[in-house]
Each structure stands twice: as C-alpha cells, then as structure tokens.
Amino acid sequence: MNHLFKDSRFVRFFASRTSANIADSIYSVVLLYFVQQSTQSVAFTSFTYTAVSAAAIFSFLVGPLVDRYSPALLASLALFAQGVLILAVPFLIQDGMINLIAVLLIVFIASCFSTLFYPANSKMLPLLIRSPDLIIRANSVISSTDQIINIAGYLAGASIIIAIGMKNTFFLASGLLFLAGAIYVRLSKQIDTRSTEPRDSGNPLQLRPYLKELQEGYTFVKNHTFLRVMLPFFALTNFSIAILIITIPSLAVSYGSPIYYSLLYIAYFIGMFMGSFLVNVLKKSGATIAASWVAMGIAIYLFSIVPDIWMKLSAAMMLGLFTGVISVLQTSLIQIITPLPLMGRVTAFMSTMSSAALPLGALIGGALTLRFALPDVLFFSALITALCGVFMFISKGIRQFELPTAERSEESVVQSTEEAG
Template sequence: MRNNLLSNPRFLFFYLSRTSANIADSIYMIVMLYFVQSITESVSYTSFTYSAITATSMFSFIVGPIVDRHSPLKLASLSLLMQAIIIFFVPFLIGEQSYKLILILVLVFLASCFSLLFYPANSKLIPILMRNNDDIIKANVVINSTDQVINIVGYLLGASIIIFLGMKNTFYLASGLLLLAGLTFFWMSRNLIPSNYMENEPAKHSGSFLLELKEGFSFVKQNVFLKIMMPFYALINFLLAMLIITIPSLAVSAGSPIYYSLIYIVFFIGMFCGSILTNYVPKKAFVIAVAWILMGISLCVFSLMQGIWLKMVAVLPMGIGSGLINVQQTAIIHIITPTKLLGRVLSFLSSISNASLPLGALVGGVLTLRFPLENVLLFSAVLIMASGLILLCIKTVRQFTIEDQTEERQKEANVGGNF
C-alpha cells in the first residue's frame, strides 16, 4: 500500500514536505511549553501559553473561502515560510524577564495565525491527489501513521536538543525545518504539478466572502452525520487539553524534560498502532465511539496511577484510540465532502472542535488551582467515556459506513482543485 502511494511523485513530495513540518511542530511545541514551565513553575502559566498557541484555531473558518479560492500548495508554502521567520526570532527574547515572556507569547500567537492556512490547505490536497475512496483511506493511514513516527522522533529529539544544545538552538532547528517544508511546497507548485492538474471544472465562487462561508456552514448543517459529531469533537478536545497542560508539570516534577518527551512518545506509538489498525477494523463510525470509550478508560487509569512509568503505560491505549479516531473521521470528511467545498468544511469543523482547546486549557488551569490534579483528570476521563457511550446509542452513528459514501464521492470525482 505505502509503496504504491509513494511511487506517485506528487504524493511523495507532499508526504515529505508535511513530514518536515510535523517534525518542526513537535520540536517547537515541546521546547515552548517546557521553557514556560521551567521559568514560571506553574501549570496555570503553561496553560495560558498553550492557549496562545491554539487560540487562533477557533477562527479557522475564516480561511475556508481562501483555501477554496486559491492554490492550496501556495497557501501551505506561505504559511510555513512565515512561521519559520517568526519562530527564528523567538530565541532572541529568551530570558526570565516578564516582558520577554509576553513578547514571546505575541510571536507564538502570530505564528499560530499563519498556521491557520496550512492545515486546511494541506488536508484539501489529499482527496485531490487521491481519486477514489480506497486511496483516500490508504493515504490517510500512511500520513497519520507516519505523523506519529515523526512525532515520536520529534519529541525525543526535542528533549535531547534541550539537554545538549539548549533552547535557542532548538528553536532554530524548528524554524529551519519549517523553511525546508515551505520551500518544497513552493517548488511543487512551480515545477512538479501543472496548474490545471485535475482541474476539470472551473471553481465557482459567489463573489461574497460571507456567502461562501455560509455555503460551507450549510453543508455541515445539512449533513446529519457531521451535525451529530461536531459537538463531540469539540468536547473531546476540551477535555484532552486539560491533560496536555499537566504533562510539563509531571516532567518538571520528575526532574528532566526527557519524561515530557517519553509520555508523548508512548502516546504517539499508540496513535501509530491505532492508525495501522484502521486497515483491519470495520470502516464504520461506531469504531469511533468504541475508541472514544477506550480513551476515557485509559485517561481514568492515567489519573489514578502514581508513578510516571505507570502513567506511560496507561497512555498507550489512549493513543491507540486516538489513532483510530483520527484516520476514520478524516477519511469520512474527505469522502462525503465535495472538493469545491472541502476547504470551507474542513476550516469550519476545525474552528468548532479546536475552539475548545484554549478554553479547555484555561479551565483546566483554573481547576488545578482549586482541585488536585488527579481529580481534574478523572473528571475528564468520565466525560470522555460518557461521550462514547452516547454516540453508541445514536442510530445514525452506529449504522454509518464509509462504503455507503462511494456513490456520492464518485459523483464529485470530476470536481478538481486548483494547485
């Protein structure tokens, strides 16, 4: 499967470019959060930093019409190059002075603004490059599983670079990898892929930005499956944000950033296994609900375990559930959404689900000031399990299969994208 996909030069360069960007994201995230935790020694301040990184994602819907109007390759390139430039200047502000920390948070926020363009543009390329449902699923499995391997390497290297080279060089490395990915996407748009590749139907735009936004919202509103799943996506991101902000505290308490990396590495190993398992489980939405329950049980065990090594064991099944969910839900969205609306639909769904990340981080930070950390995580675990059980009780979710969407996707197969 992987060899067939990677024999396609267009997919290969796309795959390599997002791999470079993914390594940069992993390193950048770990060094930023660990830096703030080590300077402030406060989970609350770390939660505020994480909120600054993720806050802009709630406005993803704004870039939807832009992604549908313009070349996703050029937009991805622009996004990565601007992020590379911004992150390059972060090391010049590293210090314990409060005003420097504020300036760093401003730069982090600006970088996250440009990242808004990258993810919907990047995701839109998959169904454009892959012409049938099977290839879309295979591409998502390959990309998601590779992402987890890269995340493992990225988080491991992130801790190692912090220890051996220091924080400044870690930021420079992240900036350089983003620069490489951005230049590769730009080269693809100029040399590898013709401008009319798969462009069988001219793009149709209403001429009004607001009307185009409404078209994407209307599609989600009219699709029963997406309308049901949307609030659950938001809820699980809200709850998982509470876990994310606590991990730097565990690492600082253990005395080394390597423990921060190890927890993420185990989680990403689980996600890799979950992504691969997608090839062997039914292509049905009820698998998402079962995986949700698995994640809730794992988080419950994580919150009750005392030793950091036992917590790592509990993280593994959590990653497996997350891998199953990511591949299944992404493939479903790619398949059921017309290509001409994909940028807007992806951006809108991203806004709804990701808006809960900074909110969850903020609420989690406040809760940790009043309640023991274990109680906050246990509360999150119970709600995640309850969400999975509710999804299993909904007939539309239980009966939804990817195979049923084949005919609808084939009707849209001739609607091309503009690279």
C-alpha cells in the same frame, strides 16, 4: 501502501508535510523551554501555550481562501511566513519582559498562519488521491509518521538544544519550514485544481461573497446528518484530552522526576502510532468510532486509578491507540464525504469547533482541580468520553454509518453535494 509512494506527487506532499511537522516539533520544544528558562514561571509558559493554541479558533475564517485559491500555494505561503517569524525569535532571546511579550506576539501571528496551512494541507490530499480506500491509508501513514516525529521530539528535543544551542535550534526549525514551503511550490504546479475551484476563483475576494462562502461551509455541515451529529463529539474529544494534558505535569512531579513527564507523552504517542496502523484492519464505520470512544473513556479511567507508573504508561498507551483510530477515521471521513469545492471551508469550520474546546477544557479542568482531587477530575473526563461513545451506539445514524468504498465514492460525493444544496 506501496501504491502511494509510487506517486511522485504524494511523495512530495508527504516529504513537505513531514518536514513541516519536524520543524513544528522542534520549534515547540525549544519555545517552551526558552520561555520557562527566561521567566521561571509556569504561568508565563501557559500563556505561551495559549498563544499557540488560541489562533486555531479562527480557522473558519480561512476556509473560503483555501477553496478559492491553490491550496499548495497557500500552504507554502503559510510555511514561508512562519519560517520568517520564527527566524526573528532568536534575536529576542534575552532578559526583559518587553522582549518576551514580543515573542508571544510573534508566536500568535505564526500560529495564525498555521491555521491556513492545515486546511490547505487537508484539501490537497483528496486532490492528489481520489480513492477513499487510499485516502484512509494515506492518513494512516501521515498520522503514524506524525507520532514518530512527536516521540523523537520529546526524546531528542533537549539534546538538539544542548548540541547546537537554543538560537541555532530556532534557525533549524525555520530552515525546515522554508524547505517544506519550497516543496509545496513545486507541487502546486502538478495539482490541477481548475475543476474543483469556484468559477470566480481568479477574482479578488470581496466581503459579501466571502461571507456567503463562509455560510456555504456552515450550511454543508448543518445539512449533512453525520457531520452535524458528530461535530459536538469532535469538540468533546479535545475537551477531555485537554483536562488530561493539564494533569500530566502534576503526576510527573508526584513521581519525583521530570523524566516521567516525557515518558507519559511518549507512551501516548506510541499508542497513537499503533492506532494509526490498526485502523487499516478495522471496519471503517461509525460503530468503530463509537467503540473507540468508549475505549478512550475506559483508558482515562484506568489512568486515573492505577497507582504504579508502569500501569499509567500502559493506560496512556491504550488511550493513544484509540485516539489514533478515531483521528484517522475522522480526518478521512471529512475528506471523503465533503465535495472538493467545499473542502477548505468544511475542514476549517470543523477545526475551529474542535480547537475551541482545547482552551475551554484546560480552563474548566484547572478550575475543577482547585475544588476536587486529581483522580476525581480525571474520572469526570473519562465519564464524558465514555458517555459520548455510548450515545453514538444508541444513535442509529452514527452506528450504521460506513465510510464509502472506492466503488461508492462518486455516489457519495453526489449525495453529499445534494445535501449541501
């Protein structure tokens, strides 16, 4: 772990990503608070969440850009654009439906730039760190830091709004995004991507080559057995979690205080924080991912049946723990087995498929709550999740898959490249 932070490039990468995530956390809290306060409508708040999450469905479109141009410069461009857009929101904080619609439009456009940031960010890590073992450790550090930021966001978000005011909170988030973008600009000068970019990376991207490059990312996923089989499970994770997310506010209301809403999320984030570190001592294999999936299903089931709030908090923490393990391993395995020239397209394609399951899960979960009791809906989510884990155990290809170690990394990349051909 110390080896990571001795690398000044990784320190800059980590600082920039952390600054961007802090900004995102603050921005998310103040945005939803602003919309709810302005409209007094849960429906309009849900529209805002949809605007934020729906843009991720189009992530696959930016894949060729990430593979063709400097990922650090693309990430900085995305952050600067988001910073400018968020800077405009405070000037629209007043009554009037027209202004609220303008906010939704700005939020959607900002989220579109966010779909560029994350694939670029994902490609930068294996450019900075070539060892598979260090990639897993780096993702562990990043994931655990993300959870600390999430916990702090839910604990301190309202306090920041009260302390400096709603408009100034937007300004703070925008400033942090500009800071993160500036660090990435500096980092772009220290990352040599010439050996990993296509030969024509300096030429303008035209429609026919663009479509061909999109096809190459899809073809790699289709031809790589592990990614092809795992892709539906990546989506089903978000599908199940979305069903859980839409039930939490109702549970908090049933316990009589909004504080329980924050506590349930905080317990979940604490679990993810622990899972991000636990992955370092677990076997990096498909069997570990399968076992974690079964444990997730059990945690959701326990969450649905236990009556007391402290029991639900414990179940939420257990769910977060195994979600954290899966998240780190999934992110790492994509970065390790994907050749760098295809990293942007593969990451963006996988992100699109997973993100599409979020609104679908929320939609189906909401429809189910109209007909079935809440525990029954959660049981449905738990059953899907657990069955996914069972199927993985049955599948020999998944069960026996192991992430390559440092000694096998070059062999793995060569094999992955051949599978893409």
